[in-house]
Amino acid sequence: MLRTPHLIRRADPALFHLALPLHGRPLLTRAGRETVLGAGEMVFYEGSQPFRSVVTGCRDPAELVQIHFPGALLPLPPAGMDRLAGERLSGREGIGPLLTDFLVRLVRDARHYRPADTARLGGILLDLLTALLAHELDTAACVPADSYRRSLMLRVQGFVERHLGDARLSPQAVAAAHQISVSYLYKLFQEEGLTVAAWIRERRLESCRRDLSDPRLDSHPVHVIAARWGFLSNAHFSRAFRAAYGMSPKQYRHTAAPPRGVQEPSTSVLGQSTTC
DSSP states (O other): OEEOHHHHHHSOTTEEEEEEEEESEEEEEETTEEEEOOTTEEEEEETTSOEEEEEESOSSOEEEEEEEEEGGGSOSOHHHHHHHTTOEEESSSTTHHHHHHHHHHHHHTGGGOOGGGHHHHHHHHHHHHHHHHHHHHTOGGGSOHHHHHHHHHHHHHHHHHHTTTOTTOOHHHHHHHTTOOHHHHHHHHHHTTOOHHHHHHHHHHHHHHHHHTOGGGTTSOHHHHHHHTTOOOHHHHHHHHHHHHSSOHHHHHHHHOOOTTOOOOOOOOOOEEEOO
16 A cells, blocks of 8 residues: 555545554555554554555455544644654553454444444544553543543443453452542443443343353353353342343243254454455
């Protein structure tokens, strides 16, 4: 991919870009500086500077997710954004995985979204990107309060999803992991019309429901699946599951099982491709 001064003059010079490779190792050349992206890394760059991008290290077509947006949409100091241009950003730790997971899901499930979803999804994307860049710049104070709360809520929810199997997961543990008070955590969830404990229980039940409908897990007893997702009491799990889905876990497993020989369709990640 090549972006020349001629192309820049024809386009919006205030445009910024974020690139996330799914396969291959992109090499970005900008202002005489080369940046090679590894697995799980992103690069943020400004469109007003000429750049060249090639993909190395793969035989199959490369896949690259890119987003383009006006720099004015990011409430960050221009000097700081310039400093981050061309820098590798980790998608493996901190806020990075939230952004990369969201981008991959956004591309993978694009056919399921309606036009009315565009503004909402775009807002979430910009909030996550703002939070990541502000973290890299250590300038969280310049992030608007609404963006900070939304990005914090997404971080909290991501943390909960990753620790559903830990029976010790509690509002106190979640608050401590994010260095906020339990009362502020409750307030975050109240603004979404939720409670912390109820949301944790809902996500655990949904994970159990998904496993119970998976024919590959037919040999796993119900109590093993329940324990895997943080339910230590089988009786408590059965009551909670029946209250949520109107039947016992065993009944659900029986009714949800597909006919033998029938496999559910798989999904693949789509992206912008270029040949190595």
